[in-house]
Amino acid sequence: MQDDNQDSRLAALAPDQAPGELPPQSRGAMPFAWFWPMLAGAAIALVLRIIFSGGPGQRFSPMLGSFVYFVPALCGAVTVYMAERIERRSWGYYLWAPWVATALFVGGTLAVFIEGLICAVVIVPLFAVMGSVGGLAMGIVCRITNWPKQAIYSFAVLPLVLGAIEPQLPNPDRLSNTSRTLFIAAPAERVWHELNAARDIRPAEVGDAWAYRIGVPMPVSGVTVDTPEGRVRQVQWQKNVHFEEVITEWQPNRQLKWRFRFSPDSFPAGALDDHVMIGGQYFDLRDATYTLTPRDGGTELHVAVSWRMSTSFNWYADRVMHLLLADASENILHFYKARAEAAAGAAAAG
Template identity: 80%
Template sequence: MHNDTEESRLADMPEEPQRRMPFAWFWPMLAGALVALVLRIVFSGGPGHRFSPMLGSFVYFVPAVCGGVTVYLAERIERRSWGYYLWAPWVATALFVTGTLAVFIEGIICAIVIVPLFAVMGSVGGLAMGIVCRITNWPRPALYGFALVPLLLGGIEPQLPNPDQFSQTSRTLFIAAPAARVWHSLNEARDIQPAEVGEAWAYRIGVPMPVSGVTVDTPGGRVRQVQWQKNVHFEEIITEWQPERVLKWRYRFTPESFPAGALDDHVMIGGQYFDLRDTTYTLTPRDGGTDLRIDVSWRLSTRFNWYADRVLQALLGNGSENILRFYKARSEATTAIAQAAR
């Protein structure tokens, strides 16, 4: 009788609230980011080698693992919403990218460019793990399977050829200056100041700004010698020369063109994954000045060309507009000076 009374009294007592770990909402995202960071360290191979960070097995599956780990650990605390499966991996992949910058294994250019794709793939991984947690009893084996996919594919993928994709962008701008002035500006672009070109998106995310671009005659033909900041230098071999009408060149890069740290090393221009092919300027005289058109073409060779090409269309399109404005300002300024001197 005494035991029944004691049990009844205990049953009537309110349950103590379950204690939760400090920052329990945050640590699954941090854990997901740390797992992805470890995988990034594994994927440190050079271009064309196993476990390169430019492989599709890294770009697609590592952020998915990041999202999957985040949701798995969060589900161990309590059931999460479908919305959580989508947004929590965004935070985790952002932490992951920040971590790669903090330990100096990723450059700012690639980090900024890849964040949107990583966020999407993180959500895919998070949603997949959320479904597994809701409808199966084996989320842990599924998580291990997620983590093994990039490791398995990272060793196989380099044996497969990368698809090549060729694209171009074009822009035109009217310049209130005669074609002769514009032509001179194209071939004698010296002492370029950051304020003249610094509005371009590419330069804002870390691409070195141009310093000069000067056409010279060499025993092998006309060459445009180009200098950028951070001691970047390369040549533009002129393939079409119609004074005051058409100027076209192809690019020639050497191993010395880009010193270490000038660009993100695994996406070097002229390398395995990306190359600038040629640029054409077309001058068309009309009343009051000259229409200047620029055409830029490039090659992409990655497993995510569909994404990288859209990024380049935006960056190179904006860069083309910016450089046309530079030539406009230079040409119109020299024209104004010449007119004032009369």
């Protein structure tokens, strides 16, 4: 009888455990146990990134929504699943641990050279959110059901199935534009000259733009020339990038408009992230318009730029592009301001 009472007391002290649930293990069971779940999530996502190496419009392209949405969600789900096998985690863990895992995943793609810095920086916020969504979903499954393995298999299979089907569906086109205005203390004639003869552009003159900070090649020159088809502005960027801006409106000292024209060799391999080329399937610059308005003491210069976005996540990609191009437009206006005012000052002094 005494042994029965002792067994009852020990049973009362034992933690509750759902049928089929793995017994909790100690955090100290292995070195850095807190880190392994995040590393496991990042590793699974990295394997899927290698699978999703198709070209634009092909199956398993990294620009598909099935990759952009579901792979970071899987990364978060695996992180939480592995952590729950060690011990019960908090709701906060379900949200923040996937951020670390997706950051490790993106860092891994950079380390093995399958992703470029531009795309990596741009996509990190969306990956973090989708990682938290996956982590929270897996946390709920682990708390209320006894089938976490089936759930994690479903998470893993979903992007693969959709990655094979999605290219058969057309991506929506989204046309957008941005504009900026700046006063320049120089006559319109001087500003007009700088617009059409921007030579020997130094990195220090334009390097503050965020697009250039994350790896977009900086401009080297932009010069308007006469060709048999009409006026064309020939543009050179760093890394041997080159393209043309075909003049469609020409009102000296008043308005200059061009449409962008890219050729197959405009962007050498490695100049940009190879699966997101300007003028390609997913993104294109359309046109730019500069308007010069005389004001007391100088000229008001206005620039408007338009572009096309064609992805299954336009709602996100277009906002990122708007931020980058708005900042680049502001930056280029300051470039023309500095050059035009310096030239006007030199002319006045001479």
